[in-house]
Amino acid sequence: MKKIITDKQKIDELLEKGVEKIYPSKDEFRKRLLKGERIRLYCGYDPTASSLHIGNAITINKLAQFQALGHEVIFLVGSFTATIGDPTDKASARKKMTREEVDENSKLYKEQASAYLDFGGDNPAQVMNNSTWNDKLSFKDLIELSAHFTVQQMIQRDMFQKRLQEEKPIYLHEFLYPLAQAYDSVSMDVDLEIGGNDQMFNMMCGRDLMKSLGMRDKFVMTLKILADEQGKKMGKSEGNAVFLSNTPEEMYGIIMSWSDGFIAPAFELATKKTMAEVKEIKKKLGEGVNPRDMKMKLAFEIVSIVHGEKRAREAEEYFVRIVQKKEIPEEIAEKKLKIKNWKLVDLLAETELTSSKGEARRMIQQNAVRVNGKVVADAEMEIEITKEGVLLQKGKRGFVRVVLK
């Protein structure tokens, strides 16, 4: 077993970087760490999507930090809880997932998490699955569990309040979600749970339940949510979410399209940079360094962690060449067609560059379509496909080469 590191500086770094708050108290938790106590901690991930995203990477990053100091890390896959649906931040009830969908999604999670976390070596992170214990609960067990919580406790959550106000339904199973999560803490008997700031309520339920059952006093560490200075969150809805399944090029490009306000927070939350380095970055940004260059460093860092340095370098080259210098990419989807002569609209629809002919017409009207690099304004233009191929472009990113078969 790996030795527990009690280096004061490293512990302070651990307690500061990306951390919003530690319950019940940071000082107390710090003392425990300094004593050299081995902490058993976890963070849960509901496999509701086929890929982890950058928000998940924040907590995984923190797990990795604990791991590096020798603590016992559990990567919990919420295969059970995903079938309930977490009401957190949801204005309406989430669609429940089937076990099949969930199993499918969780397959890739471990692999993606290994970008940050070490599942081998002398202090491997453990993967657990909360259906292991939750599947075994009987109805009686559930009722006993639920007796530890009150309805008032549950409805005080702001998203439930919001739904009450809007006269939208709140289903009973949504109250049960925090319970299920709380039971995870009990089953694994952990010293600490970490999670995003928005998970505070769920995590505190676990703390309450353990206390109520006379178990240990679980700590809860909430991490900052990736947001800019105005507190504007980054999410899937913003269209700028990075998935760990993105290719290096995609990932690099998406990070570059983040607004500048995300640069410093993202360095703190999603990279291995120390707080001192993050401060240095903030300072540079304040001094008027071109934010683009800092953002390129950020994109490089994150892509390196997920895909390795070599791929990150390639992604960077790609970005400079294709996006900044607007060159045509080398790798273009190729579509082989048997028919030689086409009208431009038909061709755009056929290649699926546009989803319909109507859309093709609209794009042409808006000067968004290029044929062999030249903007074409005539929707009816006759295109003759050759063996060498004709290059079609829609907007900045859509490229297809059509070749005569």
Added chain:
RNA sequence: GGGUCGAUACUCAAGCGGUCAACGAGGGCAGACUGUAAAUCUGCUGGCAUUAGCCUACGUAGGUUCAAGUCCUACUCGGCCCA
């Protein structure tokens, strides 16, 4: 169980018999600007045809009417109140 209100495009949300493929907002896409952006501005955002026009859509199924998202009936699902 009774009463009552509601169900509209990706999301929210107008609509109160013809002028509704459906106001508006968000999102998305595209153009301009730029540092790659973000912000801002502009356009587009069901399909086919593009001149006209046709088809499919407003919870489901029927009905009234020359004409229905809009009225009626039943059903399904949800909120609220009462029990």
